[in-house]
Amino acid sequence: MTIIHETHEQAGAGQVAPQQPGRALTLLLATGAGLSVASLYYSQPMLGVLAGSIGASSRDIGLVPTLTQLGYALGILLLAPLGDRHDRRHIIVLKSLLLVLALLACALAPSLPVLLAASLAVGLTATVAQDIVPAAATLAHEHSRGKVVGTVMTGLLLGILLSRVVSGLVAEQAGWRSMFLLAAAGVALIAAAAWRWLPGFAPTTTLSYGRLLASLWDLLRRHAALRRAALAQGLLSMAFSAFWSTLAIMLHAAPFHLGSAAAGSFGLAGAAGALAAPLAGQLADRRGPAMVTRLGAGLTAIAFAVLCLAPWLTPAAQLWLLGVGAIGFDLGVQAALIAHQTIVYGIEPAARSRLNAVLFVGIFIGMAGGAIGGSLLLAQWGWLAVTGMSTVLALLALLVRWR
Structure with a gap:
């Protein structure tokens, strides 16, 4: 199956020049964006079940989605700029693996404090979606960049749309911990596929982290x-x-x-x-x-x-x-x-x-x-x-x- 059209010689150390992504790679990027951003919303339909399971009040359990969204906002500000400083392929794979660990921590959380900490980590690492979209834009030719970005964003938007529906059904049938375990398995598959098929991206700046944020x-x-x-x-x-x-x-x-x-x-x-x-x-x-x-x-x-x-x-x-x-x-x-x-x-x-x-x-x-x-x-x-x-x-x- 063709993953990349118009292949180029590697630029060393796994780096390749920007090139037009094939349908399979575009689908991989869209699925990765959808599954990662969906992690932000799995908890919302399950809050009632979560509160009863771990003995939290309705007020306290509301901190779960709040910390998830806060982590996502902080991750965009503090982590997303690293895509210009390092190989985006490595960042996407590493963040995906960290997201897997965060989702597993949610699934195994014995108490509210642990769940809250894990929810914050989910938000921070789910920003891998904001590494995937620029990666797609970089791979696409200028004349088709809008189409490629639009396709990847379809995956991201469907992830937001369907996450609440899926989590509600799974939690009702198999329990809320099963939903987080399934989510972790899905993101793990994306990490493996990205490591196997996503090309490398040469860093575009050598700025230090502090100067990167200041920029x-x-x-x-x-x-x-x-x-x-x-x-x-x-x-x-x-x-x-x-x-x-x-x-x-x-x-x-x-x-x-x-x-x-x-x-x-x-x-x-x-x-x-x-x-x-x-x-x-x-x-x-x-x-x-x-x-x-x-x-x-x-x-x-x-x-x-x-x-x-x-x-x-x-x-x-x-x-x-x-x-x-x-x-x-x-x-x-x-x-x-x-x-x-x-x-x-x-x-x-x-x-x-x-x-x-x-x-x-x-x-x-x-x-x-x-x-x-x-x-x-x-x-x-x-x-x-x-x-x-x-x-x-x-x-x-x-x-x-x-x-």
């Missing part, structure tokens, strides 16, 4: 395209997060009185965004990524504006509107993300890992702000205020992209 600010200062991408995608992520962080609370209240399972089912609408990611990448290759960012921001704004009509509809019609709106804005946000990644990876090829870190730090800041702002608005002024804020945020992102 993140320098990159942000020097590149207006990076600032626009981080700001626009951060605004879209804020709108995205405001919706999803308040949806379950809104559906639990009158007139719906629906449980968490119903709220989770709306997440299946995210499949539209995930499956459309390669199409967004191909469109970015043909028409330019800047146009796709405007298209994505505009679609997101329209979807949230339509959701503002919900208070004037019957409860049944509101549920249908929520589903359609979720498909629309998820497609818009993911299309903009693929296009922004295409832009960012083309700014300075030698700094792709650091550029990616800056972009995703902006995204995580936006998601945190959206969760806080959405909760406050829902408590004070209701669901219309949440969708109204999300509409304004998407319009601001569109304004940034039209500059």
Whole structure:
């Protein structure tokens, strides 16, 4: 099976020149990104079972996903830039093996403190997904980079989408420890496949670790395209997060009185965004990524504006509107993300890992702000205020992209 097209002579010590990845390698990268990022979300549907199993309160068990997300944010900031300093192949394999150990620690955790420490480690090492995406961008030719990145991002997005569904089913049938064991086995297979088939990547800088981190600010200062991408995608992520962080609370209240399972089912609408990611990448290759960012921001704004009509509809019609709106804005946000990644990876090829870190730090800041702002608005002024804020945020992102 062909793993790489247009092979080149090795550049020594396992290093090869950037080259177009074949379908098998692209699938490997997409699967690796999906399985690694899915590790962040396995615990969420199992929190009730986890609390009863290890004798933790509902408040304390909520620290598990919190520390996982905190570890991921810290890992993006502190570990992702290392992809420019060292061979990405070695980093991907090493982080995958460390993620396996962290997942095994979760599976075997006898108490809450051990589980919390293991959850933080899962978040830190799951950032291997943010090493895989720049690796795919480096291997791809410029004229097909959007398509390749879009395909790998499809795997990542499907990992986020399906992780909660799979973990809920496995925990119900075989227990929560079995889910972490299965997750560890899957990541171990990815590590072995990456060691066998992923080519080496020559380091692009010799900066010390301290200077490497300091260069993140320098990159942000020097590149207006990076600032626009981080700001626009951060605004879209804020709108995205405001919706999803308040949806379950809104559906639990009158007139719906629906449980968490119903709220989770709306997440299946995210499949539209995930499956459309390669199409967004191909469109970015043909028409330019800047146009796709405007298209994505505009679609997101329209979807949230339509959701503002919900208070004037019957409860049944509101549920249908929520589903359609979720498909629309998820497609818009993911299309903009693929296009922004295409832009960012083309700014300075030698700094792709650091550029990616800056972009995703902006995204995580936006998601945190959206969760806080959405909760406050829902408590004070209701669901219309949440969708109204999300509409304004998407319009601001569109304004940034039209500059």
